[in-house]
Amino acid sequence: MKNQTKMWLLIIISIFSSLIIFIAASFIMGDFGNKGYDIGDLKTISNEVLTTIDQQEKGISSILDAAHAEHPAVHFEWIQADGTAIYNTAGTPQNYDFQQLADHFLSIPYNLWTEGETISLVYKTHLQQQPYYLLMKLPSTAMQPGQVYFFLRTTKVLLTLLLPLIIAFMVPYLLAIWFFSRMNRRIHKLNHALTQVNLQKDIIVLQDTSKDEIGQLTQHYNSMVERIQSQVIEIEQFDNKRKQLLSNLSHDLRTPLTMILGYAETIRNGLYKDDRELQSSAKIILQRSRYMDKLLDQLLDITRQNTHALTLQLAxxxxxxMLRKILADYLLFLDGQDYxxxxxxxxxxIMxxxxxxxxxxxxxxIIDNALRYGKEGHYLGIILKEQQNDVWITIKDKGPGIASAEQERIFERFYRVHQGRQGDGLGIGLSIVQEIVDLHQASIHVTSVPYEETLFQIRLPKKEDELN
Known part of the structure; x- marks a missing residue:
């Protein structure tokens, strides 16, 4: 069952339940908290007494005494038309003139709620074609403390009384309908947007400025779809880079493998001229094999990055x-290359x-990159400098450099400045550098002026507590 159907059922049930509870509570509370006589009760008593007198026509005193015994707070008097009192349940009968009778009915009905006042009611009947009057008297304290009466000449007037009551009852429910309808529309929009979430479609962003729970849920939904959209873009970019990686790898492996197979076939068939050509072929095979081994090492680095295998062990x-040992290795490699x-x-x-x-x-x-891409400058510079709280490592070359538009992307995985060139690696070397720098809570900065200076500068925090 939908929430909207539940809401309507709840409202209808609430309306009828409210009416039933109102009526039942009015009667119950009246029985407990509004005890006493009202005008209707006295009218009923008088009718019973007069009917009994009409039927028996004798023993009026006994009938009045029996009524008084049943209703001790009420006294009964039987009076002739000329004011002669025939019987009084309160004692000796007293004859009345007009003024005395009129005094009984002064300030009626206001003295109904006045302490110490006596309430008098008179009812007329005929016996043997002679008029008689039944006078009933009781203290105001014997009357019900709460009495409301409506006197209507036409049913049209009833609408003027019921309409305000109906409006008073309906306003809360109308407000509830408006509130729940508005809330239901918001939930429906949110539900529709959730059903439309699809990686292949544009994501729906909802506008809801409310601060209530649905508004907060809507904001969480917007944040979620924004994250999904961002992740989808990242996945698409990663997938494109993966395809590009496989394409580059196939090209980068095919050329050296073809060379290795060709020279190996030459050696196996003895097609070399002399030992010098044999050594040259073996050297090329060794160089191409080492290059392929380096590509495989880079593939291993990719796997480690995907599994977050890089862990920091500080000491x-x-x-x-450390820098002197690294330079010693590269000096042997650069010997005789006019660098x-x-x-x-x-x-x-520096510790x-x-x-x-x-x-x-x-x-x-970084040094490999400087030698590979900056070899036209025939220059390699390495600087180690200690500051107050930092250690700076600077590596420079004077090659063609890196365009300013490319500098922001060179640390991305699989990104290569020269996309069309083969044999330049897989584009993960600098991404590994960035990850290592981040693990040390350090920073790396790049500047480049073509054929003047391309500079990579690493700032390492010197204090141990900065690494915790």
Missing amino acids: PHNISE IVDVHIEDTD IHIDVALMERAIRN
Whole structure:
């Protein structure tokens, strides 16, 4: 059953229940809290007494005494038309003149609610074609404390009394209908939007400025769909990069593999001229094999990144000594290649809390990039500088550099500045550098001026508590 149907049923049941409870409560509360006689009760008593007298025509005194015994608060008098009192249940009968009778009915009905006043009512009958009057007297305290009477000449006037009552009853329910209808529309919009959530469609964003629970739920829905939309975009971008990675990898592996197969076939068939050509072929096979091994290492790095395998193991290390060892390896590689190597490492050893294996890997990735893409500048600069709270590692080259539009994206996974070039890696080296820097709560900064200076600068916090 829908909420709207439930709401209408609830309202209808509430209206009838309210009326029933109102009527029942009025009678119950009247019985307990509004005891006494009202005008209708006295009229009924008088009719019973007069009917009994009309039927018996004798023993009026006994009939009046019996009525008084049943209603001790009420006294009865039987009076002739000329004011002669025949019988009085209160004692000796007293004859009345007009003034005395009129005094009994002064200020009626106002003295109904006045303490100490006596209420007098008179009823007429005929016996043997002679008029007689039944006078009933009782104290005002014997009357009901609450009495309301409506006297209507026409039924049309009844509408003027019922209409305000109906409006008073209906206003709360009309307000409830308006409130629940508005709430139901908002829930319906939210439900419709949720059913439309689909990765292949545009996501519906709802506008609801209310601060209630539905408004908060709507805001959570908007936040959720925005996250879904953002994640869908990221997934699409990642999928495109994955396809590009597979395409690049197939090209990057095909060329060296073709060369390895060709030179291996030459060696196996003895088609080389002399030992020098044999050594040259073996050298090319070794170089291409090492290049393929490096590509496979990069694939392993991708797997580790996906499984978050990089974990930080901090310990105090001499970063000056670490840089010297790295440079020693590259100096052997650059020997005889007409490279200018500009090194500035202070003689004083610098101790810092780092994961030495990860930091060495990051520095080697940056140096590899500088040698690969900046080789036209024939320059490699490395600077280690200690500040008050930081240690700065700077690596420079003077190659063609990185365009300003590309500098913001070079740390993305699978992104390569030269998208059309093959044999330049898979585009994950600098993304690994960024991850290692982030693990150390450090920062890396890039600036580039073509053929003047391309600079990568890492700032490492020196204090141990900054890494916690």
